[in-house]
Amino acid sequence: MTATNEWAANHECEVLVIGSGAGGATTAAILAEAGHDVLIIEEGPWVDQGEVVPFSLEQMDRQYRSGGVTVALGVPSIAYTEGRCAGGGTEVNSGLYRRPPEQAIARWQSEYAIDDFDADGLLSICEEVEAELTVQTVPGEHTRASEILRDGAAALGWQHDESPRWMSYPEGGRAVDGKRQSMTRTYLPRAFAAGARMLTEHRLDRIVMSGGSATSAELSTTATGIDQPTTITFKSVFVCGGAIQTPAILQRAGFRHRVGRTLAVHPTVKLAARFDETVNTPDDVPVFQVKEFAPGISFGGSASHPGLVALSLIDNWRDFGATVTAWPELAIYYAAITSQGRGWVQAIPGVRDPIVTYRLTKRDRALLGQGLARLALLMLEAGAGEVYPSFKQAPLVRNRADLAKMTAAFAATQASVMTVHLCSTAPMGENYKRTATDSFGKVHGATNVWVNDAALLPDAPGVNPQASVMAIAIRNARRFADERAG
Amino acid sequence: MRAPSTLSTPMARFADALLAVDLPALPVDPRRQTVSFIDERVQTMPSVPRFGVKAIGIGVDILSKLAGVDRVISLVTKLPIPLLAEYPRLIRSLAFAYIWETWPATQTDGAQ
Ligand SMILES: Cc1cc2nc3c(=O)[nH]c(=O)nc-3n(C[C@H](O)[C@H](O)[C@H](O)COP(=O)(O)OP(=O)(O)OC[C@H]3O[C@@H](n4cnc5c(N)ncnc54)[C@H](O)[C@@H]3O)c2cc1C
Numbered sequence: 001m002t003a004t005n006e007w008a009a010n011h012e013c014e015v016l017v018i019g020s021g022a023g024g025a026t027t028a029a030i031l032a033e034a035g036h037d038v039l040i041i042e043e044g045p046w047v048d049q050g051e052v053v054p055f056s057l058e059q060m061d062r063q064y065r066s067g068g069v070t071v072a073l074g075v076p077s078i079a080y081t082e083g084r085c086a087g088g089g090t091e092v093n094s095g096l097y098r099r100p101p102e103q104a105i106a107r108w109q110s111e112y113a114i115d116d117f118d119a120d121g122l123l124s125i126c127e128e129v130e131a132e133l134t135v136q137t138v139p140g141e142h143t144r145a146s147e148i149l150r151d152g153a154a155a156l157g158w159q160h161d162e163s164p165r166w167m168s169y170p171e172g173g174r175a176v177d178g179k180r181q182s183m184t185r186t187y188l189p190r191a192f193a194a195g196a197r198m199l200t201e202h203r204l205d206r207i208v209m210s211g212g213s214a215t216s217a218e219l220s221t222t223a224t225g226i227d228q229p230t231t232i233t234f235k236s237v238f239v240c241g242g243a244i245q246t247p248a249i250l251q252r253a254g255f256r257h258r259v260g261r262t263l264a265v266h267p268t269v270k271l272a273a274r275f276d277e278t279v280n281t282p283d284d285v286p287v288f289q290v291k292e293f294a295p296g297i298s299f300g301g302s303a304s305h306p307g308l309v310a311l312s313l314i315d316n317w318r319d320f321g322a323t324v325t326a327w328p329e330l331a332i333y334y335a336a337i338t339s340q341g342r343g344w345v346q347a348i349p350g351v352r353d354p355i356v357t358y359r360l361t362k363r364d365r366a367l368l369g370q371g372l373a374r375l376a377l378l379m380l381e382a383g384a385g386e387v388y389p390s391f392k393q394a395p396l397v398r399n400r401a402d403l404a405k406m407t408a409a410f411a412a413t414q415a416s417v418m419t420v421h422l423c424s425t426a427p428m429g430e431n432y433k434r435t436a437t438d439s440f441g442k443v444h445g446a447t448n449v450w451v452n453d454a455a456l457l458p459d460a461p462g463v464n465p466q467a468s469v470m471a472i473a474i475r476n477a478r479r480f481a482d483e484r485a486g
Numbered sequence: 487m488r489a490p491s492t493l494s495t496p497m498a499r500f501a502d503a504l505l506a507v508d509l510p511a512l513p514v515d516p517r518r519q520t521v522s523f524i525d526e527r528v529q530t531m532p533s534v535p536r537f538g539v540k541a542i543g544i545g546v547d548i549l550s551k552l553a554g555v556d557r558v559i560s561l562v563t564k565l566p567i568p569l570l571a572e573y574p575r576l577i578r579s580l581a582f583a584y585i586w587e588t589w590p591a592t593q594t595d596g597a598q
Contacts, residue, residue: 057587067530069580077572307587314578321594326585353532402497 003086003188003198007226013039016217016234018204018249022466023089023453024240025183025191030190030236030474031137032194039232040196043203043222044085049180053285054092054283054463055303063092070244071341072358072419078267079418080356082242086200087183089242089378090466093420094285094303095165097135097178098124100462101282102469108458115439125471132190133166133181138287141174144279145301145331146286152382153299158292163300163464165287173337176284193462202230206277207237207253213447214253236480238441240453240473241423247455248347248354250319250426250436250443257444258436263343263358264424264460268334269372269391269415270302272312273384278328286331290378295338295462297371299378302332315416330388333379335371336421338462339364341412345425364403365412373407391415421465426455428472434458441476452476496547497539498525501577503555508578509585509596514545515598516589524580542573 005412018027032038043062052059060068072078079091083089102119109117132223142150167178177458179185186472188198201223208216214237219230237245247260293407302308309327313320323330343358345413360368376397387397392414395405424437426443428451435458437443441450452473454465461468492500501521512520516555528539550558563574585592592598 055586066532069528069531069535069576071535270554305587306590307583307585310582310586311579314575314582317578317582325591326584327590345565348534351533353534355534356532397495 003042003200005045005199005201005221005373007228007230009228009230011039011199011232012234013232014039014235015039016041016232016237018217018237019088019242019453020183020188020198021083021241021242021244021453022090022183022241022469024238025090025187026470026473027238027240027452027477028191028196029187029194031481032191032196034485036481038191038196039234040191041202041204041219041232042086042198042199044083044200044201046086046200047091047182049091049182049185051204055305055308056283057307059092070356072263072265072356074343074358074383076166076360076361076413076417078265078358079416080265080422081246081420086198087188087213090182091180091184093466095167095178096163096164096287096289096300096464097130097133097166097467099123100461100468101463104461108124108429110432112427112434112458113431114429116120117439118276122471122475125469125474127468129470129474132166132186133323135164135166136169137162137164138175138178139169140172140177143175143281143284143286144277145281145304146175146288148273148275148279148331148382149286149288149290149299149301149333149378151291152378153288153290155376155381158290158378160292161286162287165290168418175219175287176281198475204241204249207249207430207449209253214444214449226271226350236448236450238450238452240451243425243454244345244354244356246451246453247345247425250451251280251347254442255436255445256447258427258434260345260354260425262424262427263356263364263422264457265339265343265358265419266421266460267339267360267364267419268336269368269412269417270312270332270334271379272330272332272388272392273375273379274323274326274330274386274388275384276329278327279331280309282306293371293374296367297374298336299371299375300301300334300336301359302334304330304332306333312390313388315390315414316388316394319396320388330370332374335368335375337364337367337371338460359413360417367408368412369407372410374404376403376406420461423457423465424459426451427458428456429458434478438481450480452475493521494541495525497528497543497577498551500543500546500555501581503550504574504577505558505581505596507556507559509591512585512596513598516585520584521579523584524577527580539573539576542570546573
């Protein structure tokens, strides 16, 4: 059995899983393997890995929500992106793997009172995930853009390391030979092998409730040319739509308590750096990360195809634009922070998409400025001749004197701030005042509705979050299966 | 290949004028193709920001008819009014990303 987008008016299942990303695919696989009758629904299409060029506009068209043009309103507004396809964000992301930090696990456990939640348990699930996704470092040659981060950090004596990725490589393969081991290649086939079914291009519009119980789901198809509703009846439902859609789905079903009130992200600011050699690899990202100032600030590299290079220069096009023709010599890097700010996700009756807001704190804005300044310094140390910071009225940075000017000129409100790490819109735990679900994702006040995705993370983990999302989702799905197995 | 836009929406007219100023040497065909791309992307934006973009687009379109598009472009681009300033920025972002991904050899003034 594979996924289908064929329309039918009615379906029945025991467990309905909404969304097929890091949370949904793992949930479906664990539950199907435990013998449950699982149906996965996914709003986006099935796109095989390799069918579109990574980080391209075509990929954004086909595999991102709203073509990648999504924004959390605020001052400054923060651009964010979500995957919208079979496999969700795992299909389009950079594949950089980080285990949840033990400190974050301990903090979540104590502040949110999460039962049976400890580092040993989660990290042993991480080991399984690492085997399943063939998480590994690059066996062969790195990209030049990646080496630049390593070399700059080494020159400054700053802590840095290579982030492993969920990639498979031919023996001795180069960074660019990697094949992403996303959900369409791993947990979704596992779920199908155990009997799970999947409907792609089907969007959940509403969960129908009767008291605290969900009874059915109303769907519409997102495939062109069909305009027929579908109804699915089920015994239990797992909402795994990601940190933006999940709270909106819950709110539409009438759940309000701590839902959508604590969006947490890792905001990033970026720059483009120019070297006197070819450094640009359009369809891959650097794997080295600089952790000297972590968890507050960390540095990494972004996708840098020519369109994205142009984008990184637009805030000062008149002064910086001339360099766009040299894009092969340019690469884009980011400084990410752990933010103390929080955002809101709010579903509006009669409106398809929720409204998203985010408020950076004063400390967050300062940290973004510090991050960008240190990142620019690292680029100079790595040999960049010119550094182009992405904020309005930024000076061109060629030396340390320019760096001081840049630091003085920086204002977060003038910067292109963005994020791809979204979490914490339905936090889990027994601390009722702070959480939307219990310790295993069951929504407070519901008898048969669970959340099992990035929304559950009590806050942003300070590292790339997919491993945290998967480990928690597997833990919770196992608990569900164990309880029903008696 | 996208069909050249007919500049039928306020947003398309503004985008076309903005590109003519930013990238004066960009030939008409790629410019119209870019405008079509922007138009399509705006249609797929989430409901609330899309509504905001369209509302600003209508306002700017009316102003352009009264005061001249060039003056309005320079005003909207320079005024530090948060949501208004996001409008040309959004259009530029979409346009530049599209142009340099589709025609990576494009010059800074748009010449191809
Ligand atoms: C560009 C990008 C780069 C990233 N890079 C990294 C990285 O290098 N390392 C890392 O650890 N993390 C990275 N992330 C983050 C990581 O991908 C997410 O943390 C992870 O995918 C979250 O899993 P999830 O299950 O919560 O949501 P998702 O993976 O987003 O899955 C949610 C799914 O639910 C579907 N859905 C939503 N609403 C509905 C509905 N109403 N009906 C039906 N289906 C619905 C969506 O279409 C989507 O497919 C990146 C993310 C992006 C976007």
